[in-house]
Amino acid sequence: MQKELKQDENISIDDLIPETASRYTQEDIKKVSNSYKNRDKNVNNRTLCVNLAKNIGKKVIIKGSVHKINSLGGIEFFALRDRSGMTQIVFEGSVVTQKICCEAIIEVEGLITKEERSPYDNIEIKGQSLKILGSAASDLPIAINGNYNNINLPTLLDYRGLSVRIPKVSKVFKIQSEILRLYGEYLRKNDFSEIKTSKIISTGTEGGANIFELKYFDRVAYLAQSPQFYKQTMVGSGFERVFEVGPVFRAEMSNTVRHLSEYTSMDLEMGFIKDEQDIIDMQENLLKYMFTEIKKLYGDEIKEEFGVDIVIPEVFPRIHFLEALDIAYKKGVKDMDGDISPEGEKAVCDYADKELGSPFVYIVGYPIKKRPMYTMPDERLPGYTRSFDLLYKGLEITTGGQRINDYETLRKNIIAFGGNPNSFKTYLDIFKYGMPPHGGLGMGLERVTMKMLGFNNVREASLFPRDIGRITP
RNA sequence: GACCAUAUAGCGCAGUUGGUUAGCGCGUCGGCCUGUCAAGCCGAAGGUCGCGGGUUCGAGCCCCGUUAUGGUCGCCA
CATH class of the missing domain: 3.30.930.10 (Bira Bifunctional Protein; Domain 2)
Incomplete structure (x- = not known):
């Protein structure tokens, strides 16, 4: 069933377009089109979970979904999921300052470390900084990181957009x-x-x-x-x-x-x-x-x-x-x-x-x-x-x-x-x-x-x- | 389309022959915690028991109807 829109959600497409939109100068436009040619292709360099093992000791940027969080007070363990697999990120001290929920999309800069205690290939990332690329609400209707068998098929299908993340x-x-x-x-x-x-x-x-x-x-x-x-x-x-x-x-x-x-x-x-x-x-x-x-x-x-x-x-x-x-x-x-x-x-x-x-x-x-x-x-x-x-x-x-x-x-x-x-x-x-x-x-x-x-x-x-x-x- | 079963918290379930305030696990929220990996400990919120009617002093439980879901069959890849 569709919910009624709230009063402040009653906006139209015209509200999205500022009045200045009709007054952009050649210079404004040129600035954007020049950026197509001169863009820094290394800005988005990103290491996938599957490639961590061959880069041990390096400082990398990884991006993905927060699969699971284990917070032990002064130390926090994040399981991070990307298209290639999973890894663990460890945050010590006060790197994580915001509230982060499971399934949030994050970008982390950190050091790839050999670590016997990590459940993922004995490799983990010492997180040095963290950025949220896409926030997630806490009220996930189905567990992405839990036991698949604890969800009935009709429920999996009702929430297909989320269950495909499992x-x-x-x-x-x-x-x-x-x-x-x-x-x-x-x-x-x-x-x-x-x-x-x-x-x-x-x-x-x-x-x-x-x-x-x-x-x-x-x-x-x-x-x-x-x-x-x-x-x-x-x-x-x-x-x-x-x-x-x-x-x-x-x-x-x-x-x-x-x-x-x-x-x-x-x-x-x-x-x-x-x-x-x-x-x-x-x-x-x-x-x-x-x-x-x-x-x-x-x-x-x-x-x-x-x-x-x-x-x-x-x-x-x-x-x-x-x-x-x-x-x-x-x-x-x-x-x-x-x-x-x-x-x-x-x-x-x-x-x-x-x-x-x-x-x-x-x-x-x-x-x-x-x-x-x-x-x-x-x-x-x-x-x-x-x-x-x-x-x-x-x-x-x-x-x-x-x-x-x-x-x-x-x-x-x-x-x-x-x-x-x-x-x-x-x-x-x-x-x-x-x-x-x-x-x-x-x-x-x-x-x-x-x-x-x-x-x-x-x-x-x-x-x-x-x-x-x-x-x- | 026919037959059978099921419907209880976000998810997965229990709920005795009908009897006080409907429970459990996970998750969520708050607190503690520097090696978690099913983390742990303390606390909290969260329910029109699918919906409508009926029987009864009293219904999550019994009866009728209805809707949804699952399964079997016919049929099919």
């Missing part, structure tokens, strides 16, 4: 940032081009009711559920291999630990494949690369902070849908009615984990009815398709497959799925005028992050999650 929380998103980097890095190395396509569309791609409607001038438009058609268009364009990382929107009435109304889809699409196995090969190698690099960079921290090992199997098992069903039945999962239930998926994952030593498992060959109209049928097992899901630790993190690339087949499929070919004209045209055999996949960034770090709620892996009940912050 080192363990920000670590999640540092890792997620690396996941994104590695995804693009590997695909570029393999001749993929990155594309960005519009998220405002005129018709749904996958059909169904789970699409957000929005006002678009005097018309109705929708938020894209997937870049599917655009990816395929660009395969046909001659790019052959494209990838996109971007938001997709699902208006599903699904209030679960694994659903978001808006999530980041890591998509790829590639031409001149033999079949869906080429797509799986590409993704398997991609994931091995990504996970190996993450493990190199963060493996120890992930183990320590989140208590999980990153396991990268030699081969990712590939099981046919009907085999998977069988495995699930044998594990005692009932009531699947020819389709694999989430419980059945868990059983298959369990099997892959225990029998095949892999937290990943591909289920290939879903029934036609379970897949979108553009999915390539498998001529060897009519009724089934050349599509797949990738399950990771019991959760679906990817859907993909080979697509139909023949115009007539696709046209008939659109009709068979209850659509009107006329409303898919732009899409169909790319097939009418030559389209290579191709396929691709979409991978949910937050789900990958969630499972990699062993969370049981996908919201923990989303900076500003959107779900049925949440559109703020």
